[in-house]
Amino acid sequence: MGTPESFLRVGVIGCGNIVEQYLRTLPHLSRVRLVAAADLDPARAEQVAARVPGARALTVDELIADPDVDLVLNLTIPAAHHDIALRAIAAGKHVYGEKPLADTVEHAVDVLAAAKAAGVTVGAAPDTVLGPGIQTARRAVDDGLIGRPISATATMATAGHERWHPNPDFYYQPGGGPLLDMGPYYVTALVSLLGPVTSVVGAASRLRDERVIGSGARAGERIPVAVDTHVTGVLVHASGALSTITMSFDTVASAASRIEIHGESGSLIVPDPNQFDGETRLKVLGDEEWRVLEQFAGYVGAERGIGLEDLAMEGASLRASGALAFHVLEVMESLLESAHSGRAIAIESTCERPAPVPLTRIA
Structure with missing residues (x-):
């Protein structure tokens, strides 16, 4: 383009x-x-x-x-x-x-x-998956460093964005909530790492019906909550791998807010998918310690907006594509549908795993 x-x-x-x-x-x-x-x-x-x-x-x-x-x-x-x-x-x-x-x-x-x-x-968006954090983990999976992928966990747990955002209303209205707001980072990373999803099972809850704005000119104002604020579930990937996901605005803190990928012969700790950088750690069966992998893929020095450069270069074959974003949205919406219906939901769409990003330094 x-x-x-x-x-x-x-x-x-x-x-x-x-x-x-x-x-x-x-x-x-x-x-x-x-x-x-x-x-x-x-x-x-x-x-x-x-x-x-x-x-x-x-x-x-x-x-x-x-x-x-x-x-x-x-x-x-x-x-x-x-x-x-x-x-x-x-x-x-x-x-x-x-x-x-x-x-x-x-x-x-x-x-x-x-x-x-x-x-x-x-x-x-998100184009964070194009950074060296997720791309190094992707390369490790593709190179067979953990053997055949079997499962993954993806956890994001905070007390809610109203604590820092001066106008957080939209986070608690349809289209928001922890799954629709933060889930795209985690689900997009999981699809990039393990491939598309074929079905989901979900459960969800809402801790309270109001939130209190904690900063800015509206501090102290109460806003209504119209979405689920804690969502968990299982994603079944076409590859056979199973991902367990938890997205929450109802948690004080979590030491496990990250992605882990587990294979037949090794495990990966994947960097925060809301960031472009970070350490990818590998532990192979028999190792006593985790080791940090050298970054060997991704746009080095990237920040939000690198997806625009990728679009300008790749056009319709861009990595942060509408097809990928659509598949991720269907997965998330289906998790919520499953949570309220009590049944597994088949995912009708699919997508290609985005092409890996070679190690590329941004000027």
Whole structure:
């Protein structure tokens, strides 16, 4: 899609907290340029545009219609992902969005169908799996360092984002919760490591119906909770491996908030999938100690937004693809469906394991 002589012109819609992480990355990407910013709060768009030479602050309508924007970077809240993506696609633009791909599988079907009809590409976070942390673990699995993979555990346990986020309402509305918010990092990593999922069994609970904002101008304000805040379950991979997953906003702390992969002859401790870096540790049957693997795969120095560079280079075959994000969303939605129905749910979609990332240093 991009060449060394050209670059992908990006317009960002949604200039909230997460945009800061993208602004740290975009100046270092050779095939991507941020050219416009829009937000329902014009002042926030102006603040972003002022920090990027040549970027313009626009309204959402203006950005979507702008012929100088090739791709819309959709950083809106989950409930708006579907609408913004469809509008951008209708304007002939590629879309790369924050996770999840949409707030429901039904909405995600609309997005991918529209993109296919329009001949544009859809990509989606998380792109943390492209960093050397997860990619080194992926290479270890592919190279047979643990033998045939048998099982995995994936745990994320916190007390809830309202303790630090000044406007946490969307975390506790449909499209949010620990599974839809943090689950994409863990499920995407599990699919990258072990392949697609064929069925799930889940259980879920909700500790309380209100949360108290802990920081910012709204500190002390109570907000309603409309989602499950503790979700656990088992993913059955097409490879035969079984992954046990726990995502919780109801836990004070956990020493095991990580992924572990277990094979016939060894085990891996995988770095935090919400980060690009970190140690991958290996213990082979008979070893007394864990050893840290040298990083030998992934985008070194990457931060959020590296998926845009991958999209510019790879186009429709990008690694942080809409197809992968759709499969991950269906897995998560099916876990919640299983939790409330009490039965196993078959996963209808599938996807290719994303191609591994060779060791590549970001300029």
